[in-house]
Amino acid sequence: MDFRLSEEERAFVAEVTAFLDEEARHAEAHDFMAPDREADSMLADSPARRAFNKRMGARGYLGMSWDGVYGGSARPGIYEYLLNEELAGRGAPLIGKGVGCIGKTLIRHGSEKLKAEFLPQILSADVEFALGYSEPNAGSDLAALKLRATRADGGWVLDGQKTFTTSAHFADWYWVAARTDPNVPKHKGISVFLIPMDHPGLTIQEIKTMGDHRTNAVFFDNVEVGDDYLVGEVNKGWTYVCEALDFERFTFFTVNPIITKFRVLLDLLKRTERGGRCVVDDPLIAQQIGRLAADVEAAKMLQRRVIVAASKGDVPAVEAAMYKLFSTQLGQRIADFALDALGPQGLLSHGADGAPDDGKWEHSYRATILDTIGGGSSEVQKNIIARRGLGLPLN
Ligand SMILES: Cc1cc2nc3c(=O)[nH]c(=O)nc-3n(C[C@H](O)[C@H](O)[C@H](O)COP(=O)(O)OP(=O)(O)OC[C@H]3O[C@@H](n4cnc5c(N)ncnc54)[C@H](O)[C@@H]3O)c2cc1C
Structure with missing residues (x-):
């Protein structure tokens, strides 16, 4: 196996290093770059962090592996790993959820409406997401999730609970896996929805971890979602979740x-x-x-x-x-x-x-x-x- 980086890849790492050296001189750098932080997910939301993400977007660092049609630069995925390593080394926010799990899934499976609404916002870092998979009795066995989505006029109504949703307390949109058909084998009755995090039917409750990391329980009470915010096809959500999790494991x-x-x-x-x-x-x-x-x-x-x-x-x-x-x-x-x-x-x-x-x-x-x-x-x-x-x- 040849582990050496190509000349182009090394040049990219040098470019990112120079960008981060420049960023480190920022008066509020500690808000978005803290090498002592244990994990990217421990970053608190702050205007300085959002501004940093926007500067990343402006440099074309978000969506590098996306096709040009979607505003990306169609670079090989290795550039995203290289970027994430440099960011992680400085304790800066990783390019994570929006570009990876959500953006890539929308590109592959989302409707034209969802692509048009979310992809440009992801590229310019104008949107933050939270991932709603785990529930009190569905973590490792995620397909056992029970959050119920019931058919209603022109959409769905969601009731139930998620747990351990990191960043729910500051995200703009919630990427949620819910059970749309309880009468088929568990992997076959799941769908994915996008819900605004400030939906009045959502209640967010802090969970403090032993590592001082904030995560959240989220309660759904009659949360109405239109059909146009269903991702891809109904009951095909398990495939989308697995693809996104594979991505998460090797980038986070x-x-x-x-x-x-x-x-x-x-x-x-x-x-x-x-x-x-x-x-x-x-x-x-x-x-x-x-x-x-x-x-x-x-x-x-x-x-x-x-x-x-x-x-x-x-x-x-x-x-x-x-x-x-x-x-x-x-x-x-x-x-x-x-x-x-x-x-x-x-x-x-x-x-x-x-x-x-x-x-x-x-x-x-x-x-x-x-x-x-x-x-x-x-x-x-x-x-x-x-x-x-x-x-x-x-x-
Ligand atoms: C810091 C942090 C952030 C998180 N952020 C999010 C988030 O943003 N969104 C989200 O949806 N979830 C999030 N999670 C939840 C995370 O994905 C789950 O905690 C994880 O999948 C484990 O599930 P669980 O907690 O239900 O434990 P369980 O699945 O109940 O596991 C309990 C124990 O049993 C073991 N076990 C379970 N199944 C098996 C098996 N088949 N074979 C052997 N051993 C087994 C496990 O290894 C574990 O030791 C987060 C968790 C943490 C710690």
Whole structure:
């Protein structure tokens, strides 16, 4: 496998780096670029963040892989991965949901009306979306979702509940999977709708996670949706959801933040003394650092395999599952090791006197668990590898 970037790809990375260097000089840069942030989804909404996204749009960085007919530049998908890696390395918002899951699904399956309404807004970063898939009893087994969409005059009425909808509290539109036919096998009775997030029938309730990440429960009470906001065909929603999830898995989990985190930890440990000597002088600590360095390199290579497969036009579901499983658990192991190596001080949280790196490692320990759940839990990734990669008889 040839993992080297072409001259054009390297030039693109250099161009993005220069753009981000320029952005970092912005007075409000910390609102949209914070390399210490654990995940892109922890970014709060702010005018500065929206303005940054608009500057990304103006540079043509949104929709790069879309066809020219839809306002994209028809570049190979690898450019989106390269862009996301650079953004993630700086803690900037990834190009995520709008361009990827929603834009690409609308291009493939949406009506002309939906394409005309949403695609230009996605390209100019004038719209934020929330993804409404998970429910209290439908997460890993998403096809068990129960949010009911009942036929009404000229449209549908939705009643029920979603849970863990990240960004529902500031998004403009809600991309929702609902059950339109309860009398057929579960995968065959699901449809996808677009609903304005300020619809009076929606109630949004905050859920705080152990990693200080805000997500939400969303309640639907007689939410009326016109037929023109049904995405694609009725009862074909499962196909659209799966396509979008495949996209999410191999674009949302970037490797640069892990590489940076490991370097930052190494720097810190080289400066940390305990019992009159530097902690890295302890051979057991040094060995664990060596082990993690090898694992960081392995994560990098697993991710390159995803990129190579994707750039050949394949949907790299198995490669992406291997990478997601390994890299998110590695993020946890780095945080776990940090707390062991830092001793009692490592447990001090943000703002506490003497907290190493102002509590970064204590927070990382709590936050990295979320990565092993969102976008498909580690067990689900193992199932994908076993079933789709190795042909083992899992049902
Ligand atoms: C930070 C964060 C953000 C999120 N954002 C969104 C969002 O914006 N929109 C959205 O719709 N959802 C979102 N989610 C929800 C996420 O997709 C689900 O949490 C995830 O799919 C797991 O589902 P669950 O929580 O219902 O757990 P469950 O599916 O109930 O799983 C519970 C446990 O059982 C294990 N398990 C389940 N099935 C199997 C199996 N077949 N084999 C072996 N083990 C199994 C799981 O691995 C897990 O350990 C988010 C989650 C997090 C943590």
